Amino acid sequence: MKREISIVKLEPGVSHAIRAFLADKGTQQPIRIDTNFSGCCDASLCLRVDNILETDLTVELEGLTFVINPDTYQLVGEVTISYVDERERKGFVLTSSKPISEWDGFGVSDIKI
Amino acid sequence: MEQYKLFIDGEFVDAADGKTFESIDPGTEAPIATVAQAGKADAEAAIAASRKAFDSGGWSGLSPVARMAKIQDFADQVAQQGLRLAATECMDSDQIMGLAKFGPLLGIGLLRNLSLVAATKFPWEEEIQISGNVFAPGREFIRREPIGVCVGIIPWNFPMTMAFWKIAPALVMGNTIVLKPASATPLSALIIAEAAKAAGIPNGVVNVITGPGGELGKILCTHPDVGKIAFTGSTEVGREIMRLASDTVKKVTLELGGKSANIILDDADMDLAVEGAVFGTFFHQGQICESGTRVLVSSKIYDEFLDKMKKRAESIRIGYQMDPNSHMGPLVSKTQLATVERYVKMGNEEGAELITGGKRVEVKGINGGFYYAPTIFANVNNKMRIAQEEIFGPVVCVIKYDSDEEAVAIANDSIYGLGGGVFSSNTARAERVARGVRTGTMWINNYHVFADFCPFGGYKQSGVGRELGLAGLHEYTQIKRIHVSALADHKTNISFQLMSDYKKVDGFSYNCPTNVVAGHGALSSIYKAVADLGCRRALILTDPGVRQAGLAELAKNALADFCVGIYDNIPSDPDLETVDAATAMARELKADCIVSVGGGSVIDTAKGVCVTLKNGGKANDHLNMLVLTEPQTPHIAIPTTAGTGSEVTSIAVLTSKGAGRKLFIVDTRIMPNVAILDPRFTTSFPQGYNRIHRHGCPDTCHRGYDKHHGKQDM
Numbered sequence: 001m002k003r004e005i006s007i008v009k010l011e012p013g014v015s016h017a018i019r020a021f022l023a024d025k026g027t028q029q030p031i032r033i034d035t036n037f038s039g040c041c042d043a044s045l046c047l048r049v050d051n052i053l054e055t056d057l058t059v060e061l062e063g064l065t066f067v068i069n070p071d072t073y074q075l076v077g078e079v080t081i082s083y084v085d086e087r088e089r090k091g092f093v094l095t096s097s098k099p100i101s102e103w104d105g106f107g108v109s110d111i112k113i
Numbered sequence: 114m115e116q117y118k119l120f121i122d123g124e125f126v127d128a129a130d131g132k133t134f135e136s137i138d139p140g141t142e143a144p145i146a147t148v149a150q151a152g153k154a155d156a157e158a159a160i161a162a163s164r165k166a167f168d169s170g171g172w173s174g175l176s177p178v179a180r181m182a183k184i185q186d187f188a189d190q191v192a193q194q195g196l197r198l199a200a201t202e203c204m205d206s207d208q209i210m211g212l213a214k215f216g217p218l219l220g221i222g223l224l225r226n227l228s229l230v231a232a233t234k235f236p237w238e239e240e241i242q243i244s245g246n247v248f249a250p251g252r253e254f255i256r257r258e259p260i261g262v263c264v265g266i267i268p269w270n271f272p273m274t275m276a277f278w279k280i281a282p283a284l285v286m287g288n289t290i291v292l293k294p295a296s297a298t299p300l301s302a303l304i305i306a307e308a309a310k311a312a313g314i315p316n317g318v319v320n321v322i323t324g325p326g327g328e329l330g331k332i333l334c335t336h337p338d339v340g341k342i343a344f345t346g347s348t349e350v351g352r353e354i355m356r357l358a359s360d361t362v363k364k365v366t367l368e369l370g371g372k373s374a375n376i377i378l379d380d381a382d383m384d385l386a387v388e389g390a391v392f393g394t395f396f397h398q399g400q401i402c403e404s405g406t407r408v409l410v411s412s413k414i415y416d417e418f419l420d421k422m423k424k425r426a427e428s429i430r431i432g433y434q435m436d437p438n439s440h441m442g443p444l445v446s447k448t449q450l451a452t453v454e455r456y457v458k459m460g461n462e463e464g465a466e467l468i469t470g471g472k473r474v475e476v477k478g479i480n481g482g483f484y485y486a487p488t489i490f491a492n493v494n495n496k497m498r499i500a501q502e503e504i505f506g507p508v509v510c511v512i513k514y515d516s517d518e519e520a521v522a523i524a525n526d527s528i529y530g531l532g533g534g535v536f537s538s539n540t541a542r543a544e545r546v547a548r549g550v551r552t553g554t555m556w557i558n559n560y561h562v563f564a565d566f567c568p569f570g571g572y573k574q575s576g577v578g579r580e581l582g583l584a585g586l587h588e589y590t591q592i593k594r595i596h597v598s599a600l601a602d603h604k605t606n607i608s609f610q611l612m613s614d615y616k617k618v619d620g621f622s623y624n625c626p627t628n629v630v631a632g633h634g635a636l637s638s639i640y641k642a643v644a645d646l647g648c649r650r651a652l653i654l655t656d657p658g659v660r661q662a663g664l665a666e667l668a669k670n671a672l673a674d675f676c677v678g679i680y681d682n683i684p685s686d687p688d689l690e691t692v693d694a695a696t697a698m699a700r701e702l703k704a705d706c707i708v709s710v711g712g713g714s715v716i717d718t719a720k721g722v723c724v725t726l727k728n729g730g731k732a733n734d735h736l737n738m739l740v741l742t743e744p745q746t747p748h749i750a751i752p753t754t755a756g757t758g759s760e761v762t763s764i765a766v767l768t769s770k771g772a773g774r775k776l777f778i779v780d781t782r783i784m785p786n787v788a789i790l791d792p793r794f795t796t797s798f799p800q801g802y803n804r805i806h807r808h809g810c811p812d813t814c815h816r817g818y819d820k821h822h823g824k825q826d827m
Contacts, residue, residue, distance in 0.1 A: 035455060038349040039370010039503040039529065039575075040402035041268035041295065042326075043452045071458075075451045088356050099327075100448055102296040103346075106327040107353040 007059050007073055008033060008066045011082035014092070015062035018047075021111050025049070030058070030065035031111065033079050035072055035100060042101035045079060045094035048112035076100050084108060115146040117299065119155055119323065120306035122162035123316030128324070129154040136299055139207045139443045140433045142481035146205070148299050151324035156291075156332040159320040163262040163289040164338040166317025173259050173287040177232040183314060184228035184285060188221045190308035195221075198304050200435075202273045205300040207442045207483075209434045212397060213273075216301070220277035224285075226565040227586065231285040235586060241594075247738050247779055248607045250622050251599040257590040259287030260364060261340035264333045266326065266354070267302070268346045269295035269445050270400045270505075276302040278580055279343050280309075280319060286589035288341070291320045293333060297445055299323040326350070334358050341365070341589070345402075348529075348574050355577070366578030366588050368402070368570060370503045371531030374524035375405025375560065376546055378517065379413040381536035385558060387421045389536050390509070393560035395429060395487045398441050399507040400449070402575075403532025405560055407493075407500055408511045409520045415513045419491055422511070423469050426487040431474045433482070443483040444506060450483040453506030457488060460499040465490040465510065495523050503529070517542070521549035530572030534560045553579075624781050627750075627761045631790035636671045639708070639749060642787045643675045646747040648706035652699050653679040654719045655710040659753055664794055668710045668751055677702045683711065683718050688768035692721035692732035699726050699746075706747045709785070710794070713759040713766075716750050720765035720783040723748045732767065741782035750785040755795040760788035 022028060029049045036046035052058060056067040068079070077097035084093055091108030099105075116133075118125040132150040137143060151159075167173050172180070191198070195217035203213040241253035265279030272294055283290040294302040302321050309319040322329065330350070334342055334357035341364040344354050351367040358365045375393045377386045393405035410418050434442030444450045450473070457471045470488030485507055493500050493510035500510045514520045524533060530552040537543035540557065547555035553571045556562055563569065563581070570579035578588050603609055605620035630638045643651055651672050655665040660681040669676045680695045699707065699722060707726070709719035723746040724735045750760035759765075765778040 035452060036349070037370075037452055037456070037503055037505060038347045039372075039505070040346050040348070040368070041270055041400075041505065042347045042350060043448065044347065044349050069455075071451070071455065075448065088359060101326075103326040103330065103350045106330055107349045109349070 006078050007057050007068050008061060009078060009080045010061055011080065013083045014081050015064055017083045017092070018064055018111065022049070025113055027113075030067045033066060033068040033072065033094075035075070036109075042103050044103065044107060044109075045076060045096060045100060046109050046112060047081070047092055047094070114144060117146055117148045117303045117323070119149045119151050119159070120303060120310070120319070120321040121155065121159045122166075122320065123310060125306075128152060129158070134296065134324075136205055136297070138204045139445050140204075140435070140476075140482045141479055142447075142483075146300055148303075148323050151322035151329060153328070153332055155322055155324070156329050157336070159291045159322050160262060160333070160336050160338050162317035163291050163320050166315055167259070167261050167289045169315075171315045172284075172289060172318045175287070177228075177235065177237065177285070177287075180285060180287065181228040181232040183312065184224050184281075186312040187284075187309055187314055188224040190312040191217055191221050191224065191305065193311075194304055194308050198273060198301055201304060202301045203435050206269060206272050206298040207400070207434055207445045208271075208397060209439045209442045210437050211439075213434075216271075216273040219274060220281075220305070223277050223281045223565050227281050228285045230566075230583070231586060235583070243739050243742060245739055249596070249598065252595075252597040254595055256593045256595065257587075258593055260589060260591050261288060262338055263288045263290045263341045263343060263589065264339050265290055265292040266330065266333065266342070266344045266346065267292070267294050269297040270397065270402075272298035273301035273305070275345055276305050278345075280305065282580070282585050282589045283343075284314070284318065286586055288589055289318045289320075291322065291333065291339075293322055293324070293326065293329055296323065296325055330354065331357065334363070335360060337361050339363060343580075343588070344368070351576070364588070364591070366570075366580065367576045368580060369529075369531075369574060369576045371402045371404070371529045371571065371575050372407060372501060372503050372527045373403050373405050373529070373532040373534075373552065374407045374409050374520075374527075374550065375534040376520045376524060376536070376550075377408065377410045377414070377418060378520075378535065378537035378539075378542065378546065379411035380538045380542070381414070382538055382558075383414070383418065383421065386536035387418065387425050389534060389558065389560050390422055391425045391429070391487075393534055394509040395426065395441060395507050396561055398444055398485070399509075400445060400505050401561065402503070402505075403554065403561070405532065405534050406504065406509055407495070407524070407527075408509055409514050409523055410511060411520075412513050412515050419468065419489075419511055423489060426469055426489055429487050431484055431486065432476050433479055441487065441507065444485055445483070447483060449506065450485060453485055453504060453508060456499055456502070456504040456506070456508060460490050460493075460497065460508070460510075463494075463497040463499060465494075465497060465499060466492045470507070495526050501527065517546055521546055524550045524552075528573055529575045531575035532556070625761055625784065626781065626786075627784050627788050628786065629761065629788045629790065633792055635789045635791040636667065636751070636793065639668065639671045639751075639787075639789055640673060640675070642749055642789075643672065643706055646706060646749075646786055648747055649675060650677045650702065650704050651675045651706040651708050651749070652677055652702055652704035653708045653710055654683060654695055654715055654722065655679065655681045656683045656685070656712075656715055657681055659711045659715070664753060665710050667793065668708055672708065675706075676708075677704055683715050685714050686768055687714050687718040687721075688770060689721075689732040690770070691718055692725060692767060695719075695722045696725045696732070706749065708749045708751065710751045710753065712752065712754045716752065716759040716785070717765040717767060719748055719750065720785075721767055721778060722746070724778060724783060733769065733771070735778055736767075736769070736776045738777070738779040739781075741780045743782070745782050748783075748785040749787040749789065751789045751791065751794055753794045760785050760790075
């Protein structure tokens with residue numbers, strides 16, 4: 001099911017970074033916006049390369065396909081992705097309209113594959 | 114509704130921008146308090162207050178005993194707040210009352226225990242008896258000093274306990290602290306701050322700021338006035354904290370996530386193991402980082418165990434956390450409930466078998482709350498995400514294995530290494546398994562056991578450093594080494610001469626414990642010398658030439674019954690194998706004293722034998738400088754060369770084939786106990802001694818021999 005709703009917003013530089021990552025991995029699969037629990041208390045948002053499931057919400061943006069599970073979307077709302085490339089800090093920063101934890105946007109993450 | 118404020122510089126204050134947030138009761142979803150929401154300005158004010166308090170010396174400059182007295186007052190004030198603390202913790206977090214009521218008691222105990230250790234047993238100052246530097250004698254010691262401003266960032270699962278875990282060690286070691294509790298559970302930390310104020314802990318020593326980690330964390334972890342960060346929380350946030358802290362090279366201790374294995378061996382007491390597995394994973398709704406969320410069960414007992422565990426899980430009473438009959442309360446938040454549901458769905462999709470739970474629970478009489486049933490997945494493959502990622506809820510994966518080795522391998526197949534358990538009726542077997550698991554804590558026939566003096570922390574991505582115990586206290590200090598030179602003159606300082614044209618050393622410190630007996634007839638003293646050294650079995654070491662010249666026999670006769678043998682195979686350039694061969698003979702003969710008869714090569718070999726005989730192993734194990742702390746095997750040296758010096762030096766020169774060169778043992782402990790300088794050994798050689806036999810002797814020996822025989826050359 002493909003539905004055109006605002007599930008993701010990309011900050012400048014993000015689509016370029018994602019495309020570079022996908023090219024490096026030799027894949028054109030969609031990017032899933034997902035929740036991730038890395039232990040001890042606080043869940044976070046993450047990106048992973050994945051297939052589209054029938055129930056997913058999907059959006060095409062800047063030539064990239066993003067998918068999100070409807071339950072996850074209901075939990076976190078619209079997700080904003082930015083990209084930082086600073087000294088000692090490089091990767092994607094994900095924030096959401098309904099923050100998943102008090103550490104929303106604190107960490108940076110790679111794309112899981 | 115109660116209102117809570119930030120605690121900065123000894124005062125309870127509103128946030129600079131006036132913001133507040135609500136804290137809710139997760140059992141009813143009803144707000145129970147408004148709390149000041151700190152921002153950047155508040156974080157900076159707290160750090161400044163903390164820095165000022167530290168630098169003033171009003172806390173850091175107190176003696177550990179004086180600090181203990183203040184900490185005891187602090188503990189008393191916590192005791193006075195005990196009931197309020199327990200009830201608030203129960204409502205604000207999701208701890209059942211049966212658990213929350215112990216929080217204040219544990220906190221009081223921790224404050225008192227750690228301050229007592231700091232005042233009476235902690236090695237604040239330590240002498241370094243053996244420095245390891247042979248060129249710069251002097252007193253060496255270390256002082257352990259507080260770090261400065263410590264930041265404690267704690268999670269929502271045990272807010273009160275975690276607050277004590279951060280505040281207590283920081284304070285008893287003389288630091289000041291800025292504590293940031295989790296936004297979901299901010300109240301108990303602020304009550305603890307009230308206790309600190311009432312106890313007269315100086316202003317600025319304890320500061321508590323509440324607010325979003327994403328905003329405050331960046332300030333707390335990058336501020337140049339902060340010296341240490343102690344964080345408990347997720348691996349992802351911990352990783353970012355470490356990265357942020359690296360910019361100003363702060364000390365960091367991290368206690369992060371886990372996916373611990375609770376291993377049930379086939380000989381385990383079944384009822385004990387089932388209880389251990391249920392408690393190990395469902396206690397506090399599974400919201401504990403070291404929970405045994407992977408229960409590994411031997412295939413021999415798997416079906417029976419699973420059946421019993423299912424029944425036991427289904428008997429757990431879920432209810433409002435303040436109801437004393439509740440075994441399990443709610444999850445902490447709607448988000449956490451959603452996270453758990455996502456993972457349960459994922460487990461089903463991955464093909465694990467859901468045998469119980471997997472659903473929300475409604476508690477009678479309560480409208481709302483984030484309650485979830487104890488959930489067991491069977492037939493889980495350890496590669497599944499539900500077995501690899503921490504769920505932080507009442508969800509357990511039961512995994513079958515066939516051998517102890519496989520169990521250990523599965524346990525170690527995780528990015529985490531925080532806790533774990535083994536259940537077995539065979540302690541030796543359980544301990545073998547426990548040793549094999551790469552994790553920070555292993556419990557045998559128990560789970561979730563903490564103690565003030567037992568360190569806690571993680572392997573791998575479960576963390577850095579330790580909390581609790583002496584190891585935890587050390588994390589709140591830094592080490593200063595102080596060297597006080599024993600030779601305070603620029604021309605006696607051998608290091609300074611590396612940049613000087615003055616290449617002599619004008620003075621030195623030389624410790625010569627060797628008893629020198631010199632003169633005609635000195636050899637006779639050897640009999641008494643052996644007895645004085647408390648020895649009875651002397652082995653003579655010598656070289657073939659000296660042996661053939663009859664000098665070893667002279668020594669043997671003088672030793673009478675004390676001599677147990679002669680080892681005469683020492684070459685002119687002795688190596689480590691020479692020492693090992695001579696040591697082997699000494700061990701075989703049970704020698705308790707070494708008598709070296711020969712030149713420097715023999716005496717040096719004997720020094721190596723004495724060290725190896727005393728300390729075990731092989732000669733190669735002892736090529737060190739100034740590490741020996743007690744007398745070595747007694748050594749009597751009878752030099753056959755005038756002026757070799759080895760009989761009164763602390764050096765043994767031995768060839769190492771591995772290194773391809775000569776190496777050294779340097780230590781005052783290897784100086785011979787007795788040196789016998791008898792002219793019969795040094796200036797005269799018996800008839801029959803010829804050039805061939807002299808191969809190990811230095812020039813002085815040759816000269817003595819030649820002079821005695823009136824020859825210029827041979």
